[in-house]
Amino acid sequence: xxxxxxxxxxxxxxxxxxxxxxxxxxxxxxxxxxxxxxxxxxxxxxxxxxxxxxxxxxxxxxxxxxxxxxxxxxxxxxxxxxxxxxxxxxxxxxxxxxxxxxxxxxxxxxxxxxxxxxxxxxxxxxxxxxxxxxxxxxxxxxxxxxxxxxxxxxxxxxxxxxxxxxxxxxxxxxxxxxxxxxxxxxxxxxxxxxxxxxxxxxxxxxxxxxxxxxxxxxxxxxxxxxxxxxxxxxxxxxxxxxxxxxxxxxxxxxxxxxxxxxxxxxxxxxxxxxxxxxxxxxxxxxxxxxxxxxxx
Numbered sequence: 001x002x003x004x005x006x007x008x009x010x011x012x013x014x015x016x017x018x019x020x021x022x023x024x025x026x027x028x029x030x031x032x033x034x035x036x037x038x039x040x041x042x043x044x045x046x047x048x049x050x051x052x053x054x055x056x057x058x059x060x061x062x063x064x065x066x067x068x069x070x071x072x073x074x075x076x077x078x079x080x081x082x083x084x085x086x087x088x089x090x091x092x093x094x095x096x097x098x099x100x101x102x103x104x105x106x107x108x109x110x111x112x113x114x115x116x117x118x119x120x121x122x123x124x125x126x127x128x129x130x131x132x133x134x135x136x137x138x139x140x141x142x143x144x145x146x147x148x149x150x151x152x153x154x155x156x157x158x159x160x161x162x163x164x165x166x167x168x169x170x171x172x173x174x175x176x177x178x179x180x181x182x183x184x185x186x187x188x189x190x191x192x193x194x195x196x197x198x199x200x201x202x203x204x205x206x207x208x209x210x211x212x213x214x215x216x217x218x219x220x221x222x223x224x225x226x227x228x229x230x231x232x233x234x235x236x237x238x239x240x241x242x243x244x245x246x247x248x249x250x251x252x253x254x255x256x257x258x259x260x261x262x263x264x265x266x267x268x269x270x271x272x273x274x275x276x277x278x279x280x281x282x283x284x285x286x287x288x289x290x291x292x293x294x295x296x
Contacts, residue, residue, distance in 0.1 A: 006123055010061035014054035018127055021051075021134040025141055026153040026209075036142040045085060048077030048138045051131050055119060062121040069119040077135035080107070084144035096222035100146075103139060104219055107132050112243050126206065133210045140218055149217040150276035153209065162273045163282025170266040170287060174259060175295075183255040184295040191293055200289045208284035209277065215240050215264065216271035216280050233268045240264030263287055 025032050036044055052074035059065040080103050087099035110116055110132055117125040140146045178184030191199075215236055223232035241261025245252050263284075271280035 008061060010057045011124070014057040014127065017057070018051075018054040018130045018134065021137060022130065023153075025137050026151060029141070029152055033142055033145065041085075044143060045081045046078055048081050048135055049074040051077045051134055051138075054127055054131060058120065058124060058127060064119075064121060066119070069116070072116065073119070073131060076106075077131075077138065080135045080139040081143045084139040088144045095225045100140075100144075100218075100222055103136070104214070104222075107136050108214060108243070112246070129210060130206075133213070136214070136218070146218070146221070148221050148275060149213070150271070150274070150278070151213055151217055152276060153278050153281075155278050155282075158274060159276060159279040159282055162270055162279050164286060166266040166270040166273075166280075166283040167286040167290075169269075170263055170283070171290065173262060174287070174291075177262070178259055178295065181255050181258075183259060184291070187294055187296075189294065196289065196293065199293060200285055203288045203292070204281055204285035207288060208281040211240075212267060212271065212277045212280045212284055215243075216268055217277045220268055220271065229272065233265065233272065236268055237261050237264035240267070 036047075039047065052070055055069060055073045056065070059069065083099045083103050087093060087097040087103075090097045090099070111129055114125070114128075116128050116132075120127055137151070141149065141151060175184065179186070219239065220232050220236040223235055226232075227235060238261055241257040241259075241264055244256045244260040247253060247256050249256070267280045267284050270283040271277065273279060
């Protein structure tokens, strides 16, 4: 892959547009919520159609623009906003509604099964994941105003302490099971501090936070209202494991599912300890970084 061919002004501007909603809500949640509340209802529900702009920039530059994909990236976020506005007004809003779970199912399956990745040029499908996350962030946090999510990346010392504690709890279990099943393979390498820090930060922002926001901040949070603390933790862990069924294999990868489900239990514990996505994302990013550098 020629990385330089991907670094273009159009792709760079598209990346800024795609990351802006994610980072704005992550670091200025109260300010963003207050700003959206000032909009009239029609504007509040139609505003996420602007999430189609990164697709327009990337696809036009690559010569792959299609009106159908434009319609999807403009219409799906609006549909998410409308569904979650409906959920907010439901008598069952506090306990979670079918609209909440319907939105989660569409967003989760679209990412896991790569439904829309064909819209993007080679090696740029990460835009799809970020834009779908943006749609969920706007809908759940700024329209639905779901409470208890804990999406605030202004990290505290307690986030690091709890996150690393759960990493320490999970790591020996992962080593025994993973090496025993042949899923993990130890490598005696000593990367530099900069390489480790860079791998951790990339994993934190683009893998751990999106997955923890979805599985813990939204799904576990909603399921807890009907299943209780431990039932929701176990159920979400199993679903998190199943979401990895097609990773690193063309068939059902039961080893990956088992390892991810157990990891999900500790990620869920980290989120429950502080009710903050940043806390469980510290655990998630630390586990994935250890795996990618020394055990893959």
